[in-house]
Ligand SMILES: Nc1nc2c(ncn2[C@@H]2O[C@H](COP(=O)(O)OP(=O)(O)OP(=O)(O)O)[C@@H](O)[C@H]2O)c(=O)[nH]1
């Protein structure tokens with residue numbers, strides 16, 4: 001899963017990134033269109049750690065997130081010629097963390113140094129709406145061309161009606177997620193990778209002594225919010241385990257961001273884990289909420305999805321309370337589920353398949 005840190009220039013994305021990763025990046029103004037900084041984060045999960053202790057596997061594989069620190073979005077970018085380069089890279093992300101500057105700075109706050117995270121959020125929303133609108137309008141022009149070929153009219157008509165609905169939603173200042181598309185219609189436009197359709201976490205980047213600001217409702221798919229002071233978190237991240245916890249407590253922080261970000265982000269973006277267990281490997285797999293058994297099996301291997309017969313499902317909590325798989329089976333707590341079963345967070349899966 002790819003998570004992109006995005007926001008206005010100078011909103012503290014790189015500082016935040018540096019508080020979270022092993023290899024810090026230079027804190028310099030990001031150049032629109034340049035490649036993001038990229039790093040892998042491990043998502044700690046006490047449930048998976050318990051499974052590791054139970055199975056003592058040869059290999060232990062927690063879930064990971066790919067964190068990307070993108071250059072800032074200068075207001076007006078979506079209407080400039082350079083929109084493609086910057087937004088193109090963001091469109092590949094599975095989820096967005098929008099950072100909002102809530103600290104005073106004269107270090108290249110784009111052109112207005114006033115602290116107003118609510119206004120900044122609306123500016124980012126406007127850029128995303130305009131960038132998505134641009135994609136829809138370009139596609140509609142292309143479809144008008146394709147419509148001239150009689151053979152393709154059915155497909156073109158179908159797609160055109162979906163894209164028009166999307167465009168009208170965006171023109172009404174609502175994000176693509178609000179267009180009410182059916183799963184089949186969503187499939188048609190999935191390739192557009194619209195920014196306003198992506199799950200979003202808001203992160204107000206606070207001043208050292210700052211309090212969380214009030215934020216307005218915006219047009220996109222905001223799933224959760226958490227706040228932090230990136231500058232402090234960078235200092236915290238440089239300390240080792242015990243010192244870190246002690247210093248965090250002194251500052252009145254419940255848990256350093258480097259420890260809580262991956263999990264908060266993971267859950268905040270609506271991601272879920274299922275587990276596979278055994279003596280060879282204990283592993284967490286990442287799915288989006290609502291994924292069914294076949295989609296989940298495909299994460300492990302395409303053969304498991306292709307030859308899917310049934311999924312053996314053991315909820316983690318049952319294994320935990322009964323202490324072992326033998327006991328789980330004896331109590332009849334293991335279920336057999338078919339393709340359409342919606343996998344729950346914490347399910348331990350064993351896929352029966354034949355190819
Ligand atoms: N006081 C304070 N300053 C911060 C904080 N986070 C970042 N800064 C300062 O804000 C300025 C911009 O920070 P960056 O991390 O480079 O911001 P950015 O969003 O990566 O900027 P671009 O990549 O150009 O979009 C720097 O001078 C940072 O030191 C914070 O939490 N508190």
Ligand SMILES: [Mg+2]
Nearest residue numbers: 013014028030
């Ligand atoms: Mg930066």
